Amino acid sequence: MIFLKKLTEGEVQAFVNQSKGWSFKSGTLTKEYNFSDFTQAIQFVSKIVPIANAMDHHPDICVYYSKVVISLFTHDINALSDLDVELARKIDSLKDDS
Numbered sequence: 001m002i003f004l005k006k007l008t009e010g011e012v013q014a015f016v017n018q019s020k021g022w023s024f025k026s027g028t029l030t031k032e033y034n035f036s037d038f039t040q041a042i043q044f045v046s047k048i049v050p051i052a053n054a055m056d057h058h059p060d061i062c063v064y065y066s067k068v069v070i071s072l073f074t075h076d077i078n079a080l081s082d083l084d085v086e087l088a089r090k091i092d093s094l095k096d097d098s
Contacts, residue, residue, distance in 0.1 A: 004074055005082040013095055015085050028060075029072040030082050033095055041068050048096045057083045059091070 007015075016024050022031045029048055034043045041063050048070075052058045074081035080097040 004077050006074075006077050006081065007080045007085070011085075012080055015088070018089065020092065025071075026071065027080070029080060029088055031070050031088070031091075033068045033070070035066045035068070038063075038065050041066050044068055044094065048091055051090050051094075052087065055083060055087060055090075057087055059087060 013023055015029070016022050024027050024030075033041075033044060035044065045061055045063060045068060046068070047057065048061070059072075062069040062071075070074070070091060072080070072084040072087075074083055
């Protein structure tokens with residue numbers, strides 16, 4: 001079993017402050033990504049799948065035509081963890097590549 005580090009409120013706030021677009025809402029890290037159309041939105045989501053599977057850490061994803069909303073939370077510890085921040089950074093790097 002992997003050790004999950006529960007983030008303190010200060011650590012969460014530090015990540016939100018230094019990140020671009022991530023917010024802390026209802027106990028989750030959340031970010032909205034906007035694309036020009038549905039196809040680009042789905043292509044972005046499809047890039048997340050192998051990363052999430054490799055990490056064995058899966059985000060909640062909502063697609064609204066050209067908008068993708070990602071929410072991160074570690075259910076195993078019922079809190080935000082270091083995995084959430086790591087996955088958020090990897091997802092952001094995908095958008096930079098798009």
